[in-house]
Amino acid sequence: MTSMSLPPGTAPIKRQFLLSSDALPAVDDDAAEGSTTHTGTSRVDVADTDTRGTGGRKKWTKAQKKEKRGANKGRKFDKVHDQLELCWRVANGKICEHGDECRFTHDIDAYLAAKPRDIRFPSIASISDVPPFIIGMDEDNSTANDNLSSPEHHTSCPSFAESGFCRLGLKCRFLGAHAKRDASGAIMLVEDEEKRAHTALSTTELNFVSADTLKLLRSKKYPKPITDAYLKELEAAKEDSNVTEEDVALGEDNLAIQDDTLPISSELIAKRTGNSDPSAQTDTPDVLIRVQEKRRLNWSGKSYLAPLTTVGNLPFRRLCMTLGADITCGEMGLATSFLSASASEFSLVRRHPSESIFGAQVAGNKPSTLVPTAEVLGREFGDAGGIDFVDVNCGCPIDLVFKSGSGSALLDAPAKLGKIVTGMSRALGEIPVTIKLRTGVKDGRNNAHKVMLRAATEWGVGCITLHGRTRQQRYTKLADWEYIKYCVDAVRAREADKGLSPIPIFGGGDCFSSHDYWTNVSSTGVDGIMIGRGALIKPWIFTEVKERREWDISSRERLQLIGKFTEFGLSHFGTDTTGVNTTRRFLCEALSFQYRYVPIGLLERLPAKINDRAPTFKGRDELGMCFIIETLLASPNSQDWVKISEMFLGPAPESWSFTPKHKSNAHGEESQG
Template identity: 85%
Template sequence: MSTTLPPGTAPVKQQYVFLLSSAALPLVDDDAAEGSTSHNGAPRADVVDTDTRGTGGRKKWTKAQKKEKRGANKGRKFGKVHDQLELCWRIANGKVCEHGDECRFTHDVAAYFAAKPRDIRFPSITNISDVPPFIVGMDVEEDSSASCESLDHHTTCPSFTESGICRLGLKCRFLGAHAKRDVVTGAITLLEDEEKRAQTALSATELNFVNAETLKLLRSKKYPRPITDSYLKELEATKGDSNGQEQHADVGGDEAPIDASKSPLSPTELVAKRTGASDSSAQADTPDVPLRLQEKRKLNWSGKSYLAPLTTVGNLPFRRLCVTLGADITCGEMGLATSFLTASASEFSLVRRHPSESMFGIQLAGNKPSTLVPAAEVLGREFGDAGGIDFVDVNCGCPIDLVFKTGSGSALLDAPAKLGKIVSGMSRALGEIPVTIKLRTGVKDGRNNAHKIMPRAATEWGIGCITLHGRTRQQRYTKLADWEYIKQCVDAVRAREADEGLSPIPIFGGGDCFSSHDYWTNVSSTGVDGVMIGRGALIKPWIFTEVKEHREWDISSRERLQLIGKFAEFGLSHFGTDTTGVNTTRRFLCEALSFQYRYVPIGLLEHLPAKINDRAPAFKGRDELGMYFVDLETLLASPNSQDWVKISEMFLGPAPESWSFTPKHKSNAHGEESQG
C-alpha cells in the first residue's frame, strides 16, 4: 500500500485511487445516523476535501467548517407526494363509493387519467448492465399524438407480479402491467391472476395489522390488561412504587397506569367477542396464572445470523432484502411503549412483518414497568396468538440523548433493579413469547457493568436471549467494539447458569462486524452464539450471504444494482405503487444508498478483510469508461446525494419537482441542502 494514504484509510490498490491522490471521501459520522453528535463533543473529522474526486488535495478544517460539516441534518421532513388529481381508491378498484358526491376524492376517471403521469417502466433483472445507461431499454418512445394517459404494456408491476393483483388499481404507476384498454370505448379493465392470488395468499400477505376496535380501546384507555394490573399491584405491595424506580436513576416524571377497571368488557368477554369462543373457567383464570420459566418458548438461535433493529432504514423492505440474502432473525424498528399505548398508527406500522421473516421480533423502548409491561401485553395479545411475533426485545442500549434523557435505552443500564422489574413483568405479560434484551457495555467509559447485569438477566429475570454491543453509551462509535469484554460477560453468564443448573440461553455480540472473517472469528474467540449485524448490513446487505457461505464476496457492480432494484421492488410492494408509494419508496431507497455508497469493492483492496471504520480514498471503479463517462462501480460509490436520487430514477422514474431528499449526514449534501 502506498505511504501517501494516512493510517485508517482503506487499502485501495494504487491504480484505483483517483488521480493517485491522498484525498478521501467525506468521513461519515455514524453517531449522526442515530440522531445526535458525540457524547463528549469530540469531532469525528479534522480534514476537508477541496475536491471530492481527489484533484485538490486536503487541508485542515477551520472550527466553523467542523461545526458546519459534522453531525446530522436535523429536522428533516419528507412530505408525501400525491397525484395532481386524487382518485377515490374505491373507484380506482372498480367499487362503488358510499360517500357519493360528498367524497373528498374525484370520481371522474377520465379527468384523473388526463392529469396522471405516464406509466413508469420498471426494469427486469436482465435489463441491468454495468455500462451506461445501466438500465437497458428504459427510454419510452415518445409519441406526440399519445396522451399522458397512455399505458405502457412493457412495464411490470411488482405488486401484481408477486401476488396476482394490485391493490392500487387505476392509481398504480405501473398500470399497463395489469390493465387493458378497449379499443372502441377506451374503457380500462383491471386484470387479476386468480391462480397466482391463490398460490401467494399466505406467502405475499403481510402480517400484524391492528384492527380499529383495538385502536379505539387504546385511545379511550379501556383496553383490558389484567396481567399488567395484577403485576403492578404486586409491585406496589412489595415496593410501594409501581415504577420500581431507583433513587440514583430517577429520570423523568411518573405516569398513572391505564385504568382497565373502567373497561366495559372483561378479559374473558373480549376474548369471546374477538374469537367467537364461549366463556370458560380456563380462559378466565389464564391472565392470573404466570407462565413458569420452564414453559417459555426456547430460542434456538445458535449459528443463526441476526439483523439488528435499525431506525429509519430497518424497515420491512430492507429486512426482506436481507432475508433473501441469508438473514435468519429480524427485528422491527425501535417502537416507544407510550406510543403503542396511545394507539399511534405510525408506531403500529413498525410491527408489520413479511411472511418471509421466519423469526421476527419487536423492539420496545421505555423507562418504567407501568408503560413497558402493558405495551408488551397489548402486543402479545394482538399478535402473539396469530404467530405475528416470535420475541419482544427491550432496548437497553440506545445512546441518543432524546431516548437517554427520558430514562430509556442505555439509561436502564444504571438502573438494574428497575430493569429487572420491567423484563420480569413483560415476561409474565407475554406468556410463552420470550423477552430478549439488547445492552451496551455500560453508560460511561471505565464503568462497564454489563457483566453484572447479564448473569441476573439470564437466571433471575426469565430472559430468552441477550445481545451485547461492545461499546459504552459514551463511546458511541468513536472506538472499536470491545470483544474481549464481551467474552468476559459470556463467561460470567455461563458460569452462573452452570452453578444453578440452568440451560444456556443464546448470547449474541455486536460491533464492527463487516465480513465473514469478522463474524466467525468473534464467534470462535468469545463463545457467543452469533453476531447481531447493524452497520455492516447497512453498508453491504450481502454480508449475510458471506456469513452463511463462509466467504468474502467480491460482488460486481451489476449484482449490486440488481439488489437495489430488488429493494425498490420490495418497497413498492410494501408502500404501494401509486404516486405516494413510489416516492416513499424513493425516499427509503435513498436512505439505504446513504450507507451503501460507503462500500469499497474488495477486489480493489490490497489485502483483506475490509474494516468497517476504514476511510475510503476517492477511488474509481474497475470498468474505466473514459473521461466523459462514469462507470457503475464509481457511481455506486458517490457520496453525493444527488447521485442517489439519479440511481432511484433508474427504477422509479423521474423524481417529481415537488419531491426532495435531505441526506441524514451533512457531509453528503453537496451544494444544496436537499436534492430531488
Template identity: 65%
Template structure:
C-alpha cells in the first residue's frame, strides 16, 4: 500500500481511512510555554495557579498566527468540597482559632455531604471492551452513619508513607480510618512504614515561606554573587572572555563521601595540571581561570536522560519515567526572576522524589545578575539534594527569547561565558550544565563554536545539543550530522588542551531504541536526551536499555496510567483539590500519549515521531480508546482511576481539534 508522505504505515486490517485525524501537536510545548497555559501545583495546604511567561499583554499578528488553532488563555478552576473542613481538625489536631475559624469543625456534617470515597481498581479488573467497567467488590463493612466512607479502598498516600496528611479530607478515607462500636472515628497510622518512608518516599527541596519572603524583599544574602558582579563591574563588563581570579569560593575540596556517579579530584591536582601550582602563584597570576569542570566531574556515559519538560514534566511524570528506566531527570524550566521574587509556583519546580537518583534544576535567565544569584540560592537551599543546575540556552518561545533568555543567549557568547563562570563559583560543588540549539536562524549554526568554549573555558559539566535552530522549531528533522561535527569540535579542543572529556548529549526525534543507538554510534555522543519521545511513550527508556521495540499492550499502557494517577495523588494530594489536580495533569499527559501508534499495527518498524496517524482501530476497544484524540475520552480514562469528574470541573485541551465536538463549535 502507498501511504502519503509523513503518514504512519498502518496495516490494512486496522486502517479505517488514509485521512489523518486531529490537529498537529504543538511540540514546542515540550520545551516552553507561550504564556497562555497555567501551571497548577500544590504547596502545603494551598492550591496554586500561575500564568506563565514574563509578558501577558496583547499578542502581535505574528504571535496570533503562530497560535492559530490553539485554545488560548486556558484556565483550570479550583474544585473544593461542598463543605470545607478545617485542616487542623482533619488531621486530628486542635484548631487554635476555635469558633473564629472560617472552616467547619463539624466532622459528621462534613462527612455527610462529602463525595463518595474513590477506589483505584487493578487494571486486570477492567474489560477490554466498552464500557470497560471494572469488577469491584463493594465495601465489606458498610458504614450507615457515614455513607461516603468505603472501607474497601486503599489510600495511595497512606499505602506509601504509613500516614495520610489529608486526614478526614482524603478521598480514600476508608483506607486509614477506624470506626468503633459507637460510630466514632479515629485516623490510624503505620509506624514501621512511616520510618521507611522517611528515606524512600518523602520529597525533598522544600523552600520555606521565610526564605521566599527574604527573596521577595531582596534581603536574601548572596555574598558570592555580590563579589562576582563587583569584579565584572570593575573590569567594565566587557564582552571579552571573563577571567575570574582563584579565591576561597573557587576551590572546593572533595567531601569524605562521594556519589558513585561522580569522580572528584583534589583541587591542587586540578590546578597544577593546567597552569602549574596556582595555589602558591595565584597572587601573581590572578587572571588564570579555574577549571570548574574538573572540580566535580559527571560520569553520565551510557545513562538515559529525561529532558526538562514544561507542564507535563512534573514530579509524578518524572517519577514514572524513572520507574521505566530513566537515569537522569531534570525539573521543569524555571524563570530566574520568578525564583528570585520568591514565587511559590516556581520554587515548587525544584521538588525531588527520592527515586530520582540523579536530579537537576533547569533555569532560564538573561544575565549574570539574575542567574548567578539563583545559583547561589539553590546551592544553599538544596544542598545535598541537587546534582546539577542546567542553563536553558535553547527555548525558542517568543516570550522567553525576546527577554534575552533561552536560545537568545546563543547570540551573546560573552554574556553566556560570564553567566556560566559566575554560576560555577556560586554553586560550589554542584556542576553547571547547558542545553542549547544549533543556532538561532537556519543556515547559521553556531553551536560548534560555543560548545568547545563552554567545555574548556566556561566550566560546563555537560552539554546537550538539540539538533535544530530556534527558527526551525520542530518543522524539520534534527541534524545529527551537525551534532557529530560539534562533538568532534569539543573532543578536539579537549585533546589539544589535555582536558578530561565531559559528557555530551544529543537530542531530537528520538522515538525508538533502534534510532537511539544508531545516533549514539554515529555521532559519538554519550547519550540522547529524550523529550517528546518520553511524552508519547514513557516506556521508551525500557526499550533503550533492553535494545528492543516494545509492542506494549493496551492493558500494560493502562498500568502506566494507573501508576501515574497514584504518583500524582501522592504529590498533589488525596483530597478533592489534589485528586482533580492529578486529573488535570493526567489529561495533559494523555494529550501526548494518544499519539502513540502501537507497533503491532505498523507495516514496518520502527515508528517515527513525526508521522501522522491515519484513522485506525486498535486490536481491542481499549487500545482504540487510548488512541482517541478527543479530550473527553482523556477525561473518561482519568475517571477509571480517579472517580467521576465533578460537574464543575472541565479540561480544556491545548488544541481546539482535541476538544469535544467540531472545531467551529469551539470558536
C-alpha cells in the first residue's frame, strides 16, 4: 500500500508505520544556526562588534533587549555544581597551598557523604534492543561513600578506561572505577601506569593556549611582526598617489575576471600573492613563505565535516572520525575574540589526536583583525599536530554577522577579501588558508565564480568550499549544484591557462546519502563534499560515503553511537558533576538534530531527502520491543532527549534544564530535566 496521499515534501513512510499523515512542523535551521554559541550565549550577540574596531560589544538598549527576547535568541545554560564543592587539589590527593583560606572544602568525608551515588556508565555490550535498553541503569538515593564499599555497584569511568587515570579524582561521578578504601579506611586513587604511558600521545588533546599567551594578548603586547609590516605596507600603498585603492586591494573588479583573455604578468601575480624577490630576504630573520612553498592540501576523495556552530564540538568531531570523516574543522571563531584573549574562543581550536586533518575557522571583517588572528594561530599552533589549515568564513548568512561586514558580506567586497586572505597567508607561513563561500548574497546575482577565480590564481588559497545557496536563500531552496559545476569548470580552465597546480574544490548543500555524495562528485567535478546538516542528522553518513551504501542502521546501533558520543563528551568536558551535565547538554543538542532521521527501512523509496518533513510514525517491531527505542529516538519532544541522556548519565538534576535551538521542539516554555 502506498502513501500517495501524503502532501509534497513529506517523507514517504510506509503506511504500516504511520501514526498520522500530518507532517511535523518545519524546523528553522537558519534561526538555530545563529542562536547559540558553544558558550551558551547568543552568537549574534558576540558577532556584533563595535564600529570603531576596538573589539568591544555594543551595549543593547532596553528596546533592543526586548526585541531579542524569545525565539531562542539568547539561550543560557548555567553550570551544575556539587552541593558541597571539594578542592580540586585535595580531590587528586595533593596539598592545597591555600590551606584554611581555600574557598572549597577539604573535608573528604563530608564531601562524599553529600555527593550522589556513582553513575553506572554502560558498556557497548550492555545496550540491548529491549527495555530498559541499558542494563543496570537503575538508581537509588545512596551516596558516594557507598560506591567505595559496595563492589556490586561497579561502574566504568570513560577517562580512566581511555587513559589509565582520571584528572577529576574524588570529584568524578564514576569514582568507584578508580578508587578504593585500604584496610585503615583511607581512600586510595588508582592509576594504570602502563595504560597511561601507552596512551599518552593518542588520548591527550592538543592546542592548549598558555596563560602567558593570553596575558600578552590582553595587554596588547603579543608580538605580531608580520601583521605590523603588512598593515604598514597597506597603509603606505593607500597614501601613494600612483597606486589606486583597488590595486592595493590585490584584486580590482576589472582584473581578468570579466575578460579571460587579459594576461596577468608574473610580477603582478607575485605582488598579489605577497611573493617578493627571495634574494632580498636572505638576511632577514623572518623570511616570508612563498605560496608555492606552502603545504599542499591533497584532499581529493576525502570527506569533510563542516564547521558547525554548537554541535560541531570536539566530541562530535571525534565521533564523526570514528565513522569515516577525513577532514574536520573547529566551530567558527571570531577574530576579535581571539585577539581579546577569550579562553572560550581558543577552546574552539582544541584538537583530538584522532583528527588526522584539522583546521580552525575564523570570521571577521577587516585585515586589521583577521591577519593578526592568523599570526597568533600560526605561531601558537603551527607545529605538526596543531592546525593544518585556517578557513576564512565567507558564507555565514546570519543578519548581524552579515551587517558587520563579516561572513557572506565579504562576497560583495572582493578587494577587502583579497587583502585579508593575502595577509593571512603571509602570517601563517606554511599553513594554507582556505575559504568557504556561498554562491552570492542575493538571488539571481551569483558572483562566487569571480571570487573563486581570484582566490585560486592570485591569492594563493589552499582550498575553496562553495555552498550551493545564496545568503538570501539560507536553507529555503535546494542547493544549486549546476552553478557549483560552472564554478569548478571556470577555475580549472583558469588554472590550466596559467599552468598552476589545481587546488581542491569542495561543494556543499543537501548531501544526505551516499547517493547524493557520489552523484554530485561525478557530475560537478568537485574533489569532495563538505557535509553539514547531513552529519548532524545522521553522523554515520561518513560510513555510507566511504562504503558507498545506504545504512539501515538499527536502534541498537544508534544507541551505541550515542553512548560513544557520551563517552567522548565525558573525556572532554570532565567526569565530575559539571562535566556530566555539560555532556548531557551537548548530547541533547545532538539529539535535537538526530531525531529528524527517518530509518530507511521505513521508507517506500530511496534515497531519503534532507528537507523532507516526517509525519509521526512508530518504529519497527522486528526485534521484540525495539520499536519503543526507535520511536523514542524519533521524538521531537526535548523531554524525551533528556530521557535518552539519563540512560547514560543518570537522572538529570532538578536544577538542570534544556531549551532546544529549534524552539518548536520545546514542549512548554522550557524543557526540564
